[in-house]
Amino acid sequence: MPAKVKRVKSKSKNKLETRNKQKPAHKKLKIALAGFGTVGRSVVKLLCHEANDSFELTHIFNRNVVRKKVDWVPSSVRWTENISDLLSSDADIFVELVGGIEPAGEWIQKALGAGKSVVTANKLLIAHSGPELLDLAREKGTRIEFGASVAGGIPAIIGIQEGLAGDRLYKIAGVLNGTCNFILTKMEATGASFETALKEAQELGFAEANPRDDVEGFDARAKLVILTQAGLRARVRSEQIPCWPISSVDAVDFAYARELNCTIRQISLAKKDTEDGLSIHGFVRPALVPVSSLVAHVEGSKNLVMVTGQYAGQMVFSGFGAGGDPTAVAVISDLYSIARSGGALSGNALPAVEMPKHVSGEFTAPYYLRFVVKDRPGIIAAVATVLARYGIGIDAVLQRPGYPHSALPFIMTLETCTSAMLGRALQEINRLDFHVEPVLCMPILLD
Amino acid sequence: MPAKVKRVKSKSKNKLETRNKQKPAHKKLKIALAGFGTVGRSVVKLLCHEANDSFELTHIFNRNVVRKKVDWVPSSVRWTENISDLLSSDADIFVELVGGIEPAGEWIQKALGAGKSVVTANKLLIAHSGPELLDLAREKGTRIEFGASVAGGIPAIIGIQEGLAGDRLYKIAGVLNGTCNFILTKMEATGASFETALKEAQELGFAEANPRDDVEGFDARAKLVILTQAGLRARVRSEQIPCWPISSVDAVDFAYARELNCTIRQISLAKKDTEDGLSIHGFVRPALVPVSSLVAHVEGSKNLVMVTGQYAGQMVFSGFGAGGDPTAVAVISDLYSIARSGGALSGNALPAVEMPKHVSGEFTAPYYLRFVVKDRPGIIAAVATVLARYGIGIDAVLQRPGYPHSALPFIMTLETCTSAMLGRALQEINRLDFHVEPVLCMPILLD
Structure with missing residues (x-):
């Protein structure tokens, strides 16, 4: 949308443009937030207590908003059940924490269309249509950031896209589901069966009553798809990546794994092969890993992301991959990133995301x-x-x-x-x- | 220098400024590089082979430049022994890979003063005068980036300053010296003495003929000082942080550590205490760590950085902390970061770096x-x-x-x-x- 994009030429022909864009002391960015659940509450808490020099929360959207209202939010914040109040407001940034593909996707499109930047923790949506939303943001001269959609508080997306921008990454692997890691590390430590470990995870709130998305690998797969887009610059659809459940792993497998100096983890892996065009090999499945590896020492519900590049070799990022506060840190960090840039750099300088010729679960x-x-x-x-x-x-x-x-x-x-x-x-x-x-x-x- | 800073007001009152600053297809940033050693060679290789859509290498400075010249660098690049050729050139970015506090510091000041941005891998200089150089860059409306000065290819600085911008970090700990980690993991694995392990490290090129900076902790300390500035936002001087050598660790200590379910690593640690004003407790010393921890599983010459925040908990970054190619990835990633921003955001939005009331090696x-x-x-x-x-x-x-x-x-x-x-x-x-x-x-x- 060239009409919206204002290009500024530097006066100095030979120097970088030297504008000072960020004026946190002068103008706070207005934030409209949708979804006052676990993560939403933490984001609002951080916005009200920690980041209030740079940001001003203006709206909170939720269903049954009367029952959600809390008294520690400034009275200037408008609580609403009507998403239009946010989308038609003068907020600079729309924070989407509702989850699910629709209506979240439609709201985000509207927000971008209205010139707002967007921060989201929505892994399903970004796995489904991240590249299209990035294109839309670029076209509108705004930004969409989704650091919180993968591995909670771990700065994996920024670490990969910016910190390793100088490398050529070809492999991403990780422990991307805290529930599965809790269950498998519990089985490893206590010799418990899958069912017993799952029950304990449910009692402690680490697993849902219906644990299917976690146990069968669908949750990890959405994160793997996002990491594949961000790091391998390849557009993969979730349904192209095969998943195997961890429920078929038994206590006896840990005993045998130990004899092989290994343990068992749910591993999400994507590997790029460029021999005859771009191919991606990927899967989410339980796998044996050496007990001497970092991946064997990710505790309980934590996550770990490994990326391998042609030049820097293997890099590891690890930490809490879920939970209100860690995920809120990722949301707030994305807000700061938008604030720093003045809202306009979404994904520039990154190589284009390509459509691979083949995607398969094949693995040698x-x-x-x-x-x-x-x-x-x-x-x-x-x-x-x-x-x-x-x-x-x-x-x-x-x-x-x-x-x-x-x-x-x-x-x-x-x-x-x-x-x-x-x-x-x-x-x-x-x-x-x-x-x-x-x-x-x-x-x-x-x- | 307000004269150099061009502020641009968005036309839309309520939206973020929507400029599209980066035009890699239109204008390559010119790079002048000083120091054609191991890292310099790798940076030049990456600049010539991988990143040549965005950057154009114009100058290479080195002493005895005739003996350094290689034929795989484009003939348009000017080789010189005269640093003024670089500083007075029309290069957009000055890459400093010479090391040491002077004359590198003076060159960087001149480059910033001339409106160039700077990328450096110089840990001594950044530990010594990083905050002052950041201030100078801000004043001149340019940027200085030093991701390569700590832990080589590991994107620790960007992970901490941007990926965890939303958190309040209070502790940094890590394995920051690959030579010491090589020696200690070798002693652990083989039962070798310190002397034998050091000799092997020297033969394999992991340790210098004079290993004092590594073994006594001075190298790790400079990195810790930089991480303390970046993550804890505290201005600490190297000489305030006590160091203990790893040479007093003996094979028998590993045997005893194992009986305690621990192993031994050179740990660099800085912790913030705000009870009565800002205090920093820090040290570099051999320490016992649990064998179940990630830090016990950092292989050979790799590094690991752990940061702990009030909200996201403990985050870990690990990978190759030295070597030509990994360090070059950090340099190139910093170049991309400057390219993305148009050269103007150095450290904005980050809390100011404070001078602590107390700095001590005290540790409970x-x-x-x-x-x-x-x-x-x-x-x-x-x-x-x-x-x-x-x-x-x-x-x-x-x-x-x-x-x-x-x-x-x-x-x-x-x-x-x-x-x-x-x-x-x-x-x-x-x-x-x-x-x-x-x-x-x-x-x-x-x-």
């Missing part, structure tokens, strides 16, 4: 297979025969004592192979008649 | 004491008597078998006490006549 790695069988002679031979037919080498076979013959767990570790080949072998193996449950397959991630 | 923690004694009855009683007189409680006494009576190592762990009280007790204890070497004292850092 050594793998861990766990069987639970009705024991009888010849089982290993039968499995090994199928694997050999697909050219897959066996690295080790381990069987811990003390389990009943009617449901005997044992594991195999495989040499590096493609997931496609292994998938075909597993289809055959799963048809053999000695299984008590389907084979659990996890990659072993060594770097 | 549980402590580890390691004795090497000529054995005889009554030693523990003698030590315990002194400690009791200072009100310091003993938590445990451990003595591993297999050492000669003439030089017997044993350890004590103490309950939480102040370092001041413990220091006085240790003066007395060290005067007792059974010591073969002075008592080694390390804090046990549990969070």
